[in-house]
Amino acid sequence: MTSPGALQLLDCIVAGAIEEPARNDPPISPAPGQCFLIGAAPTDEWSEFPDHIASFGAGGWRFLAPVIGMRLIDKSTDTVATYSSAGWEIGTVRASRIVIDGQQVVGARSGPIAAPTGGTVADDEARSAIAAILLALRQHGLISE
Numbered sequence: 001m002t003s004p005g006a007l008q009l010l011d012c013i014v015a016g017a018i019e020e021p022a023r024n025d026p027p028i029s030p031a032p033g034q035c036f037l038i039g040a041a042p043t044d045e046w047s048e049f050p051d052h053i054a055s056f057g058a059g060g061w062r063f064l065a066p067v068i069g070m071r072l073i074d075k076s077t078d079t080v081a082t083y084s085s086a087g088w089e090i091g092t093v094r095a096s097r098i099v100i101d102g103q104q105v106v107g108a109r110s111g112p113i114a115a116p117t118g119g120t121v122a123d124d125e126a127r128s129a130i131a132a133i134l135l136a137l138r139q140h141g142l143i144s145e
Helices: 004-015 122-139
Strands: 035-037 053-057 060-064 071-074 079-084 087-090 098-100 103-106
Antiparallel strands (some): 035 053, 053 060, 071 079
């Protein structure tokens, strides 16, 4: 038989949602089923669980240690919280490229575009700068060729 506490933690993992950004102090009146990301300097009942996930239920607080790769949604900002070896990252999505409907829309970052210099005819200099910008946008996959 599964304990209510285990089901509470399973629900927190499967639902993968926290109420708000990380906080150090437990909320005064949490509702059963709410999950919170604990900050780096927790207090009170949370003091021994920095960077953990706290889930509140009928039996009180349950704590879950994060593992690398764990992802949660912050319901207050609709952003992703991801746990890495450096700790929790909020609002950062990492990828080598982004593909939508089979089309790459963002790729690896290219080098900088040099600022236009010299030139005697403004049109030639402007065309060269615009061509460099278009090339960079194409290489990033932001516009098609």
